Structures are given as structure tokens and as C-alpha cells.
Amino acid sequence: MxxxxxxxxxxxxxxxxxxxxxxxxxxxxxxxxxxxxxxxxxxxxxxxxxxxxxxxxxxxxxxxxxxxxxxxxxxxxxxxxxxxxxxxxxxxxxxxxxxxxxxxxxxxxxxxxxxxxxxxxVTASRQQQRDLEQARERLTLLDAAATRIGTTLEMDATCGELADFLVPLLADVASVEVLPVTQGEGGGRPAPGSLRMRRTALSSVPRLRERVQVFGVPGEYVDYQAGSAIPRCLETGKPLMQNLLSDEELVRAAPNTERVAAYRAAGIHSALVVPLAARGQPIGTVTLVRSGDSPGFTAEDVVVAQDLARRAAISLDNARRFTREHDIALGLQSALLAEPSSPHPNLEVASRYLPAGSSALVGGDWFDAVQLPGGRTLLAMGDVMGHGVEAAVDMSHYRAMLRVVAADDEPPHRILERLDALIAATESGRPATCMLVLLDPPRGFAWYSSAGHLPPAVLGPGGSADLIRVPTGPPLGTGFGGYTLARGHCGPGSVLLLYTDGLVERRGEDIDVSLARLAALRLTPEGSLEELLDQVLERLVEEAVEDDVAVLVARVVTS
Missing domain, CATH: 3.30.450.20 (PAS domain)
Structure with missing residues (x-):
């Protein structure tokens, strides 16, 4: 070349x-x-x-x-x-x-x-890949949180699920504190300048379980000193990360100075406090703590904790709203069902009402006993379809309607006909089942009529529960009518049991099997009616009540 x-x-x-x-x-x-x-x-x-x-x-x-x-x-x-x-x-x-x-x-x-x-x-592409991997990990974490946090509508249970999820995933110890609903909650007033919170959950790794007990237990109220970590987090609405805290910093961050020695004994060196808020309103905070050889918190830890806190806050807010509505409905229900009306002196009556557990709101179960002329008493047991405050309000309306209609002294099936027409004419009226029993102790007769309700039971001298087969008409509020009358006897000492479906029904079980369980009971009807109710509820009601339970027993008194 x-x-x-x-x-x-x-x-x-x-x-x-x-x-x-x-x-x-x-x-x-x-x-x-x-x-x-x-x-x-x-x-x-x-x-x-x-x-x-x-x-x-x-x-x-x-x-x-x-x-x-x-x-x-x-x-x-x-x-x-x-x-x-x-x-x-x-x-x-x-x-x-x-x-x-x-x-x-x-x-x-x-x-x-x-x-x-x-x-x-290639730093930029590596960073993008790392960001994508972190995003995928975060989504996987949030998916797991969605299945483990908020499985119930009980606020304390939801807080417990959140704390358990965070340990040991992000922390050695995790606690959840919520703001009190009322100012006087927890007894007395907090010290001036301090903030009162209710600790709803506390979780820790096994090696710290004994040591964290000195910090308190779920359910207690804690007054946090002004300027400590939790009040500061709530004031700013932002996470507060404190790594490798000195004794002086720990004194400022702790709820009170007495806790510092216990923190040091547990080897606690870093903390992360994240606010819990939903719909623009603060609910409380979640505190994550690391101790011993665990590293301090990172910016990535803060992001993950915030994501989990936002997800949990929605569940907590739903639980708080449920609890508030449940308490209102339960208060209304309890006030309306405190006692049925007074029957005639020749009849003893006792009743119980058990609200459902966390799976459903308070429903529209109701009962009553209405005096009628001639020593007769009309017993009623009803169940308004649906749950919540609306069902409880409808229950009170139907109970009032019954008393007005019963005053005209008509037989039970005629009373149901009129109630059906009245409720059907109400635009917002909910359907309801109802069992009416007209007891006439002076003459020894009883008349029954049913609007879609389960049959009553008569307790025999030996304690057996004999179901009374009453022809069943449609629920009230359908406007179909067509109720019939059945006659029975009510001699001295006779005991009648009325109830709503929550007493006997079980999920996935045929109703005939449920009723057979009731009929198979062997009770002791000779004692007090309150003792009899204890027997019935103890033997038929499971620990977790899936639906409201209303029970009424009536006994003819020997003249």
C-alpha cells in the first residue's frame, strides 16, 4: 500500500x-x-x-x-x-x-x-431496570397486602393485620395508633400540650416479644408529649424517618422520657413513623422500629411504607365508618327492643337480642307483646330484610304499625293482611317476615299466622321442642296477602318460643336440618324464662354470630 x-x-x-x-x-x-x-x-x-x-x-x-x-x-x-x-x-x-x-x-x-x-x-438503563424491578416488587407487595389487610370490618383487627404484615417485612417492631373518636375517650383529659392516641396493634419479631411488652398492650391509651415523633408526623402529614437515634433524640421522639431506657434495653436505634389518612382526614399513624443488627431505614423503605399505609388507611376508614354505623344501628335497635310491651298478668314474657358479628351490620329483627281485651295477648316476632340503620328504622315503623292495627282487635291473619297493604303502599318500605301468635289463656287457645316466618315451638313438660306447622304466607310488603289462621292450645304452664332465622340457620345448610336441630333440643322449661333463654342460646348460637338473633319466650301462668 x-x-x-x-x-x-x-x-x-x-x-x-x-x-x-x-x-x-x-x-x-x-x-x-x-x-x-x-x-x-x-x-x-x-x-x-x-x-x-x-x-x-x-x-x-x-x-x-x-x-x-x-x-x-x-x-x-x-x-x-x-x-x-x-x-x-x-x-x-x-x-x-x-x-x-x-x-x-x-x-x-x-x-x-x-x-x-x-x-x-449504561447507568441510565441500569437505573431504569432497577426502577422497574422495584416497581414490580412494590406491586407484588401491595397485592399481598390486599389479601391480608382489611379482611374484616373491625378496626382493631385491621390494625393488627397491618402490624403483622409489616413485621418482619420492614420492621422488627410495628405499632398502630389511632386518634380517639371523642375527646374524653380513654378516661379523663390528656396532659396539656400532649396528644392522646389509642394503640390498636403491636407486633414484633420473636426475639423482642418479651421486651416490647413494657411498651404497653393493644387497647391502651398513650399520651404523647408535645414535639414527639407521632404528633409531629400528624401535624405535617408526612413520614418521619429517624435513624441511629442518640439518647437526646430518643428522648424527644418517645411518647415520654420514661420509655427511653426500655428502648435502649431492646436495642432500638431507628424509627419510621408514617401517617394513616383517608379521604383527606387523619386516622392515626403506623410506627416501624428497627433494633440490634438491623440496618437503618432508607428512602425506599419510606416509599414502601407509605404505599402500604395508604392501602391500609382505606380499609381502616371503611372499618371506622362501619363501626360508627354499627354502633348507631345497635343503639337504635337496643333502645327499641329494650323490653316488649307488657302482656297480661296471666303471661310471663322474656326476650333476648344478639347483634351479628363483624360480617354484617345490625339488622331489623324485632319482637313485641301487645295487650288485648279479655286477657288476650298478641305476640309478634319479625325480621326486616337488610341491615344497618335503614333496616332498624323500618323495624321501628313496622312495630308501631302493628300496635295501631292490633288495637282494632282483629285475628292475626287479618292483622297481617293490613300490615302487608300498609307496607306495600310505602315507597321505601322493605319486605319483612312476621309471626303473630294470639294467646288466650283464659280459654286455653292460641291462634297463629305467618308472613314468611319460621315456625314457633312449644316446649313440652319433658323439655322437648315441638314445632308448630303454620301455613306460611308471603313476606309483608309484597302486597300479595293470602294469610291463613291456625289454631292451637295454651294451657297453664305452656311455654312458647318465637325466634328469627339467625338462631337456627347455618350457611350452606338446608333449613329443614336447621329446624330439626331446634326440635331435637331437650330443655328445662320449669325454671325462670331467663335461664331458659340461656339454655337455648348456649346450645344453638355459634361463637361467631353470622346474623342477628332475636328470641322471645312466653309462659302461661297458672291461675
Whole structure:
């Protein structure tokens, strides 16, 4: 080739090497720089001439240069690609930087003269990949939280699920505190300037369980000193992260100074307090604590804790709203069913009402006993369809209607006909089942009529429960009518049991099986009616009540 062509080629090659944005460096067989292009000099933050004659480790001590890979390329001549990381001498605000390099052996006239490396920075793509991985991990975590937090509508249970989920995932100890609903909650008033919170949950890793007991127990009220961590978190509405707390900082962060010694004994050194808020209103806080060899909290921990707190706060707010409505409905229901109306002196009456558990709101179960002329008494047991305050209000309306209609002294099936028409004419009236029993002790007769209700039972002298088969008409409020009358006897000592379906029904069980369980009972009807109710409820009501239970017993008194 002509010498001028070689010169032109060298000019072109140098132009390419000096103009490219890729870093290019040549090392001799002793792994010392013999050439560095301007791009690599900028990447490394070191002038090109300052590289010459020095190794990668000497020029860039903060880089994992993977010299083992480079020596392998020199040894076998196989090109290799490798990613190195760390920090060069160039200024950077990044936590860590990454470079991808391709390396080839250089041979001249059969002799190995060195190695050439072409390097590109890939920090941005690595960061994007890391962000995607973190996002996927966070979504997986939130999916798991959705199945484990908020499984009930009980606020304390939901707080417990949140604390248990956080340990040991993010903390060695986790506690949840909520703001009191009323100012006087917890007894008395908090000290001036302090903030009263109710601790609803406390969870810890096994090695700390005995030690954290000195901090208190779920259900207690804690007054937090002004300026401590939890009040500050609520004031700002932002997470508060405190790592490697000094004794002075721990005194300020703790609810009171007496707790500091216990914190130190447990090895606690870092805390993260995250607010719980929903629909723009604060609910409380969740506190995460680390101790012993556990590391301090990171910015990523804060993000994850906030995500979990937001998810949990929605469940907590729903539970709080449920609890408030449940308490209102239960108060209304209890006030209306405190006692049935007074029957005639020749009849004893006792009743019980058990609200449903956490799976449903208070319903519309009701009962009554209405005096009628001639020593007769009308007993009623009803169940308004639905739950909540609306069902309880409708229950009170139907009970009032019954008393008005019963005053006209009509037989039970006629009373049901009129109630059905009245409720059907009410635009917002809910359907309801109802059992009416007209007892006439002076004459020894009883008349029954049913609007879709379960049959009553008569308790015999031996304690057996005999179900009375009453023809069943449609529920009240349908407007169909068609109720019939059945007659029975009610001699001295006779005991009648009326109830709503919550007493006997079980999920997934045929109603005939449920009624057979009632009929199989062997009770002691000779004692007090309150004792009799205890027997019935103890034997038929499961620990977790799935539906409201209303029971009424009446006994004819011997004249």
C-alpha cells in the first residue's frame, strides 16, 4: 500500500477514535495504559496523558475494573464483554455508575501487544431496570397486602393485620395508633400540650416479644408529649424517618422520657413513623422500629411504607365508618327492643337480642307483646330484610304499625293482611317476615299466622321442642296477602318460643336440618324464662354470630 494511503488511514482512524462518544483505551500486556481517547478521559475524569503507564486500579481506585476478565482476554484471545461499576474521578451525584465494555486482544506479527477496550456508560438503563424491578416488587407487595389487610370490618383487627404484615417485612417492631373518636375517650383529659392516641396493634419479631411488652398492650391509651415523633408526623402529614437515634433524640421522639431506657434495653436505634389518612382526614399513624443488627431505614423503605399505609388507611376508614354505623344501628335497635310491651298478668314474657358479628351490620329483627281485651295477648316476632340503620328504622315503623292495627282487635291473619297493604303502599318500605301468635289463656287457645316466618315451638313438660306447622304466607310488603289462621292450645304452664332465622340457620345448610336441630333440643322449661333463654342460646348460637338473633319466650301462668 502507498505510504500516503497509510497516512490517510491513520488520520481517519484517529478522527474516529477522538470523535466518538464511546470511551476507547489500549492497554499493554502489563495492563498499563498506552492510549486513551478524549471520551474515556472525560468518563474517567482524568486527563489522557495522566493515564499513560498506569493500570486501571491506579487511575480509578473507585472502579471495579474486572481486570481478571481482561487478563483472560490476553491469555486466550477470546473477546469478552463485561459490566463494571463504581465511581470514576468525574463528578457525579449518582449513588453508583455502570459501564459496559467490550475487550479484544491486539496481535502484531504474531506477537500479543495488548488489549483494546470500548466502553459505554449504561447507568441510565441500569437505573431504569432497577426502577422497574422495584416497581414490580412494590406491586407484588401491595397485592399481598390486599389479601391480608382489611379482611374484616373491625378496626382493631385491621390494625393488627397491618402490624403483622409489616413485621418482619420492614420492621422488627410495628405499632398502630389511632386518634380517639371523642375527646374524653380513654378516661379523663390528656396532659396539656400532649396528644392522646389509642394503640390498636403491636407486633414484633420473636426475639423482642418479651421486651416490647413494657411498651404497653393493644387497647391502651398513650399520651404523647408535645414535639414527639407521632404528633409531629400528624401535624405535617408526612413520614418521619429517624435513624441511629442518640439518647437526646430518643428522648424527644418517645411518647415520654420514661420509655427511653426500655428502648435502649431492646436495642432500638431507628424509627419510621408514617401517617394513616383517608379521604383527606387523619386516622392515626403506623410506627416501624428497627433494633440490634438491623440496618437503618432508607428512602425506599419510606416509599414502601407509605404505599402500604395508604392501602391500609382505606380499609381502616371503611372499618371506622362501619363501626360508627354499627354502633348507631345497635343503639337504635337496643333502645327499641329494650323490653316488649307488657302482656297480661296471666303471661310471663322474656326476650333476648344478639347483634351479628363483624360480617354484617345490625339488622331489623324485632319482637313485641301487645295487650288485648279479655286477657288476650298478641305476640309478634319479625325480621326486616337488610341491615344497618335503614333496616332498624323500618323495624321501628313496622312495630308501631302493628300496635295501631292490633288495637282494632282483629285475628292475626287479618292483622297481617293490613300490615302487608300498609307496607306495600310505602315507597321505601322493605319486605319483612312476621309471626303473630294470639294467646288466650283464659280459654286455653292460641291462634297463629305467618308472613314468611319460621315456625314457633312449644316446649313440652319433658323439655322437648315441638314445632308448630303454620301455613306460611308471603313476606309483608309484597302486597300479595293470602294469610291463613291456625289454631292451637295454651294451657297453664305452656311455654312458647318465637325466634328469627339467625338462631337456627347455618350457611350452606338446608333449613329443614336447621329446624330439626331446634326440635331435637331437650330443655328445662320449669325454671325462670331467663335461664331458659340461656339454655337455648348456649346450645344453638355459634361463637361467631353470622346474623342477628332475636328470641322471645312466653309462659302461661297458672291461675
Amino acid at each position: 502507498h505510504p500516503d494511503a497509510d497516512a490517510d488511514s491513520n488520520v481517519i482512524l484517529r478522527g474516529i477514535l477522538e470523535g466518538t462518544s464511546a470511551g476507547v483505551g489500549i492497554l499493554d500486556p502489563r495492563m498499563r495504559y498506552v492510549y486513551v481517547n478524549p471520551a474515556l478521559a472525560r468518563i474517567n475524569g482524568v486527563p489522557a496523558e495522566a493515564h499513560l503507564g498506569r493500570t486501571i486500579a491506579e487511575v480509578l481506585p473507585g472502579i471495579d475494573g474486572r481486570e481478571d476478565v481482561l487478563r483472560a482476554v490476553l491469555a486466550d484471545g477470546l473477546p469478552r464483554e463485561v459490566t463494571s461499576s463504581g465511581h470514576t474521578q468525574a463528578p457525579s451525584g449518582l449513588e453508583r455508575r455502570y459501564w459496559h465494555g467490550a475487550y479484544h486482544r491486539l496481535v502484531a506479527e504474531g506477537v500479543v501487544v495488548g488489549i483494546v477496550g470500548i466502553v459505554l456508560e
